[in-house]
Amino acid sequence: MDTIPYLIGYARVSKGEEQSNVAQARALNAAGCRRVFEETASGGRWDRPKLHEMIGQLREGDVVVVWKLDRLSRSLKDLLHIMDRIEAAGAGFRSLTEAIDTTSAAGRMMMQMVGSFAEFERAMIRERTSAGLAQARAEGRIGGRRRKLADKQRREIAESVTSGRKSGAEMARLYGVSEPTVSRIVAAYRQQLGEAA
CATH class of the missing domain: 3.40.50.1390 (Resolvase, N-terminal catalytic domain)
Structure with missing residues (x-):
């Protein structure tokens, strides 16, 4: 029984x-x-x-x-x-x-199928990630987020603030970035000037 x-x-x-x-x-x-x-x-x-x-x-x-x-x-x-x-x-x-x-037996088979699909999904994610990284490298991207500002815009911000023509707050509003971002751009620009001197 x-x-x-x-x-x-x-x-x-x-x-x-x-x-x-x-x-x-x-x-x-x-x-x-x-x-x-x-x-x-x-x-x-x-x-x-x-x-x-x-x-x-x-x-x-x-x-x-x-x-x-x-x-x-x-x-x-x-x-x-x-x-x-x-x-x-x-x-x-x-x-x-x-x-x-x-x-x-049917339930055990069902769970084995779920496990197989999970393993397949993990393999597909790994393949897609590898392909995406390879494509990014081929396009010259190293990693991280794309810059919001082009090099020309960063130079204009740094020169304007350093020369005193505009304040950091004005340049932040003009380019739609934060004031700390402007401060970092200006600091990097001044460092480059110091190294060049």
Whole structure:
């Protein structure tokens, strides 16, 4: 005779959201969860006390149940890590909304597919990043943000302020930059003049 698994629910809402875990807890209780861990924390954070408490109490044959997959984690990498911890404890996993159940062969296959897609996504991001960096290097970009001012404009600001024709505040307004930016331009210009002398 098969034993009935001990279902443990996990409900989470993000901090600052004007909502509660009530609807999730109700769905988890209706699904047969005998205990529900409730948390108010971002799904992108790994330091969630209730999540760690739940994982620490898992025994072989238990099943972790969530209302929706993103309640466990918003990061696919963290989700797969949490799933590994659940599996290492000998427990299963169910998501009510996505109908994923790792206690069945089809559910285990589904999680393996999710993991494969995550790995593929990471590889694609690495390839796109490498291609973008190579393209930027080919165009002569070294890195960082593009300058807001052309060299000619920077020289005009520096010469105008240094000669006293215009104030730093006037040049900042004229070119749509901050006064500290003007100060840095002027300081660099004066340093160049000093080095040239």
